Amino acid sequence: MKRxxxxxxxxxxxxxxxxxxxSELLFPLLPYLITAxxxxxxxxxxxxxxxxxxxAAGFTKIFAGKASDRVGRKPFVIAGYxxxxxxxxxxxxxxxxxxxxxxxxxxxxxxxxxxSPRDALIHDSVPKDDxxxxxxxxxxxxxxxxxxxxxIALGGLALLNNDVRAVAKWALIPALxxxxxxxxxxxxxxxxxxxxxxxxxxxSLPRPLKxxxxxxxxxxxxxxxxxxxxxxxxxxxxxxxxxxxxxxLYSFVTVLFAFPGGYLADRLPPQFAYALGLVAFATAYATLxxxxxxxxxxxxxxxxxxxxxxxxxxxxxxxxxxxxxHLRGHAQGxxxxxxxFAILAAGIWGGALWSTGSTQPVLxxxxxxAAGGALYLFGTLFAERFTHxx
Numbered sequence: 001m002k003r004x005x006x007x008x009x010x011x012x013x014x015x016x017x018x019x020x021x022x023s024e025l026l027f028p029l030l031p032y033l034i035t036a037x038x039x040x041x042x043x044x045x046x047x048x049x050x051x052x053x054x055x056a057a058g059f060t061k062i063f064a065g066k067a068s069d070r071v072g073r074k075p076f077v078i079a080g081y082x083x084x085x086x087x088x089x090x091x092x093x094x095x096x097x098x099x100x101x102x103x104x105x106x107x108x109x110x111x112x113x114x115x116s117p118r119d120a121l122i123h124d125s126v127p128k129d130d131x132x133x134x135x136x137x138x139x140x141x142x143x144x145x146x147x148x149x150x151x152i153a154l155g156g157l158a159l160l161n162n163d164v165r166a167v168a169k170w171a172l173i174p175a176l177x178x179x180x181x182x183x184x185x186x187x188x189x190x191x192x193x194x195x196x197x198x199x200x201x202x203x204s205l206p207r208p209l210k211x212x213x214x215x216x217x218x219x220x221x222x223x224x225x226x227x228x229x230x231x232x233x234x235x236x237x238x239x240x241x242x243x244x245x246x247x248x249l250y251s252f253v254t255v256l257f258a259f260p261g262g263y264l265a266d267r268l269p270p271q272f273a274y275a276l277g278l279v280a281f282a283t284a285y286a287t288l289x290x291x292x293x294x295x296x297x298x299x300x301x302x303x304x305x306x307x308x309x310x311x312x313x314x315x316x317x318x319x320x321x322x323x324x325x326h327l328r329g330h331a332q333g334x335x336x337x338x339x340x341f342a343i344l345a346a347g348i349w350g351g352a353l354w355s356t357g358s359t360q361p362v363l364x365x366x367x368x369x370a371a372g373g374a375l376y377l378f379g380t381l382f383a384e385r386f387t388h389x390x
Contacts, residue, residue: 004130005137011184012077012118013141018178019081020145022088022171023107025153028247029164030091031231032240033100049101053108054225054347058340060112065333068117069326077121078182080114083107085175092168112340116332123320123328124188129266131320135313136262143254143309149174150248157241164240205331209322213335215376216315219278220342222369224350224362229304232288235359236297246301253305261310262317269384270318271377277310278374282367289363315339 064076087110090103119135126134149171156167205213233243264273284304291297316332323331346366353362 004126004134006125008125008186008188009122009134009137011181012122013138015077015081015178015181015185016118016138016142017145017148018174018181019084020142021149021152022085022173022175022178024146024149024247024251025174026088026091026149026168026171027227028150028230028244029153029168029240030100031227031234032164032243033091033168049097049104052101052344052347053104054340055344056105056340057108057112057115058337058344060109061116061337061340062333064113065116065120065329065331065336068120068329072187073117073121073124073329074182074185074187076117077114077185078179080110080112080118081182082179083110083113085172085179086110088171088175092165092171108340112337115336116329119316119320119332119336120329121185121188128321132262132264132266132270132314132317133259134262135317135320136259136265139258139262139309139313140255143251143258145174146251147248147255150244150251153244154241154248157244162240205327205334206322206324209319209331212318212322213338216274216335217338217342219369219373219376220339221345222366222373223281223343224346224366225343228347228350228354228362229285229288229301231354232359232363233297233301236292236294238294238297246298249298250301250305253302254309257306257309258313262313264310265314265317269381270314270321271381273310273314274318275374275377275381277307277314278370278377280304280306280310282371282374284367285363285370286367289360289367
């Protein structure tokens with residue numbers, strides 16, 4: 001077995017695979033459940049639900065990451081995946097959008113509770129030179145689950161005569177499996193690192209780390225929730241089955257690029273891979289904001305699959321490499337929590353503008369924001385190389 005492919009990494013990847021199968025079975029059905037066929041709420045409710053859910057995750061990430069530096073990672077991972085299953089149960093049995101709101105909040109609190117400790121645990125479980133590969137491997141497994149989930153949904157829709165609510169209940173099975181697998185995780189016993197006493201007491205993050213987090217959060221402000229992206233497909237008159245199939249295809253593309261993205265982050269500056277991901281984001285969103293052609297819309301979603309592959313795991317690996325050992329969970333919590341708050345802001349402005357009937361401008365504005373972020377990262381990378389060459 002490769003030296004970086006540790007027991008914890010494999011188990012955590014399987015845990016995430018099962019949880020993502022549950023989440024992504026449910027997720028492409030959510031816009032339909034809320035705004036169309038079942039509950040009939042406005043798109044603003046969808047943006048508010050998804051944005052608020054990410055904000056709840058953000059608050060929890062900050063607490064959980066810092067606490068896991070003191071008491072260990074495993075308890076938070078177990079509790080987080082278990083709570084996510086409870087949240088999904090609320091969603092699939094909801095009869096109003098308010099109950100879906102409660103379920104998504106509970107689900108995302110679970111995500112917040114597990115995310116930072118899990119990512120710190122991954123870092124602690126592999127050699128430092130292979131952190132990017134480890135996160136890429138984890139994201140690959142995570143996104144395999146994201147392919148399996150929609151495919152299960154497709155099978156369910158065919159077997160149950162397009163009964164969306166009945167198919168949504170199937171998500172509880174992989175969610176339960178995910179929670180059970182967390183029991184096999186081993187807590188890491190990290191060697192204590194000698195740090196200056198003042199830094200330990202203050203718990204302050206290094207300036208380069210703070211700057212990187214601030215930049216990525218600012219870019220994230222234009223990243224509207226993916227649920228609104230799927231709603232665009234419904235607006236273009238795609239059927240529920242077609243949307244689920246396209247979402248599976250999007251997730252499959254992410255699977256293909258996730259590990260290469262992590263490998264690239266180990267070999268080159270991580271901002272290079274992250275900027276490439278933003279280019280994919282901008283291309284996909286601009287295309288979806290302009291086109292009404294079904295084939296072009298599908299191609300845009302395929303291109304969009306490259307974005308999370310080159311940003312999710314790469315961003316976490318980037319933050320992990322800049323973090324002091326004794327503050328790694330705290331740093332992940334601040335980073336991931338702040339990103340969640342940015343998604344809340346994007347969900348509110350995106351959902352509000354969408355509810356006015358201005359669906360295409362929302363996507364174009366998001367594309368412009370991502371393109372600006374990519375140009376900034378490429379520019380800083382070029383400036384650093386130019387400075388070092390002189």
